[in-house]
Amino acid sequence: MVGKAHKYPDFKALSQQIDPEWIAHALAVTGKARVRRRKLPAEQVVWLVIALAMYRHQSIPEVVAHLDLALPDEVNPDIAKSALTQARQRLGEEPLALLFGLSAAAWDERHQHGRTWRGLARYAIDGSTLRASDTPENRHHFGAQAYASGVVASYPQLRLLTLTSLATHLVRATVFGEYGKNEMRYARDLLQAIPDHSLTVFDKGFLSAELLLQVQQHGRERHWLIPAKNNSKWERLDLHPTDYRVRMKVSPQAREHNPTLPLYWEARAIETISRHGHRRILLTSLLDTQAWPAKELAEQYQERWRIETSYRELKQEMLGGELTLRSGTPEAVRQEVWGALLAYNLVRLEMAEVAREVGVVPTDLSFTTALHYLRYEWSWLAISSPGTLPARLLRLRERLGELLLPKQRRGRECPRVVKKLPSRYSTKQVRSVK
Template identity: 55%
Template sequence: MLTFVAMLVDDLPLLVDSHPPFEWDRLGEHLPYEWIEQAVQASGSASLRRRRLPAQQVVWLVIALALYRHQSISEVVDGLELALPAPDASFVSKSAITQARQRTGAAPLAWLFHESARNWVAQDQAQYLFKGFSLFAMDGTTLRTADSAANRRHFGASAAVHDRVGSYPQLRAVTLTAIPTHLVRDVEFGPYDVNEMISARELMPRVPENSITVFDKGFLSAQLLCSLVAGGENRHFIIPAKSNTRWEVLSGESGDQMVRMRVSPQARKACPELPESWQARAVLAVDAGGRQRVLLTSLSDRQRFKAGDIVSCYERRWQIETSYRELKQSMLGMELTLRSQTVEGVYQEFWGALIAYNLIRLEMAKAALEAGRTPEELSFIRAFHTIQYEMTWAAVTRSYGKLPALLARLRERLKQLPNEKRPGRSCARAVKSRPFRYTVRYLKRDLN
């Protein structure tokens, strides 16, 4: 771990000779094998017969696919030696890998994500509390999936101008992310047409107690925010008001007031348990460019939470936007389309990507604590590349003199590659329409 800290904090060259060989036990400290066993057993994916790629190995494979986005699945299996050894086979065929992923499904990865995220976020929570509260941010994003018929039917796609349909199906996700460490605490994702507010309502019961959640103004809803506060002990929110938000001032001075807002008849009809009105504290915030916005919050104690505290908490929310960039661009290497052609495969792959992202962020948090820094001061890309290197180094250095055997197996695999084409497989090419950047204006011309 000390070597990892030095590599992240100091801009030092990688010293291969002095670097200790990486062992799977290192990641096992964070992701113990018992969790993977429980995930497989709880989802009913355990293999009854001995296979080269049992469900436990497939779980590691799916996580590794997110760390090695530019390598094929076969290369990842071979490079990390994920398949169990067999005397009569030197490598695993592509079809066997595909069947192993299909047998395992997405359920073990989903179970493992929720179990690991809950434990990892709580590990160093005391180090990053804000006045005794954990800080979270909730926001949404989209991710493209492979353009298969199954994915398009299930996930749907965005609609552009002139009735053009998006070139790729997309999944929509809403995440609950820890602001200090950027660890994804919880997530809801599915078809593109599912509104973010629906996913946010699903996440509300799972927001931890003694926490402050910062929202984008698109989530401003009496039903959402009231359920957050009433659904647990000491759960609070900070959210900017919209330009058309109206309220009645109850007390306070200009820039820091207690206000009351009426609940619309439409909202009460959809949710009859909502009150006729709800209260919040309105704090005026001015950014560096002079732009003003009003922040609504349930933190009504002015003695404990000054107006400046509310503003600083909200400003930290923007750091969470970088977590989507790190996941979609740094990890996926600008390959914004997921690999999987099937719906179950997309869910499995996205769960694995979230676990892999949290593993990197957890290592960064541990390194930052040892170095006396904050996780925001460390480079995500440097940490990502370090873990990639160490996992590859682990596979190569498990025994001395292994490189010749790896090269021999690579040559053997190259001999067999032409025979792995599946009969009857069609790979029709299609030209994807490019989205218009601006709305096209059609002009009527007099042809006479």
């Protein structure tokens, strides 16, 4: 109706989600706020990028129409696909990156209370990869995996590392970029995001004095836990058979890169037996054997696999069977990744809220079921009156029985295995980008 005020979809009605002031701040700081009235203003484009991850199998125009994201226009009610592409280009990646940083830290801190281990918030740092659309721009910028046979992967890939809460699966911080960059270099950029009074669990590939000493020497009560490598060497400092102090030599290469590193560094070694009967030695900066019992520390390491689960939820459940990102340029890919991470955290945030209200842990809830419910509820936001939204949220949370995982799936462990070699029919020979 002409002259009728348009009601923006009230996305923040589901839980206390993204504060509109965060969006306004992100747009203002990055210079993307516009006084000029557009049919698809910057605030709506932010939600569009997030919604593209929530509705992975719908085209961009379909998502705009489905969620009523555009302002009404009596002359031209439809938005051309090229206009949507231009709107995303105007927005860029910076507002999404800033918005993720603002929201991720706030949401994680909100849900750490009561979910710590002996006063320490628990996190994991690990890496994964995402597949980008096969365009010359993406292949040149991100690169791709090259196999020993000389065959290069059919699609460009980008490397992704996250700092993920083990209690809620909320992603607190992330870094990502070209595939060829070593995970250790990415991990260094994540260390400053580790909060005080925390324990961060690493995979053994991150065993490095330069990396781990930075964790414990900056901030307050920042500790780490990591399995030793098979070829790790050290000097034992006491005679306890399974829980003892060790001293290790810092490699000359590490000291050359960082001259402030000491000649030696110390850690606590705990010998354990995994659920599969394998002997494992865990190294940690938590040296006090009375304050930090070895058995409980071993249990904390068993939780490390949860970050693997979070990657599966993001890549397989949210992005679906189509593992390839839809964007054709590097900047659009980065924007899409920030939107996907925001969408993932929105689902995990709602699961944390539900779990707290009914007294269960968030990891006992089904991500897939929660995602389906939230997709359904978002579909109603654009056409529902605000007064019905609390009732919808209450009904969503009352369906806890459908959200709970079967008991036999709780506490499961997903060990890493050697992947099957790729078939020669799923790759194509391409020239390496110089």
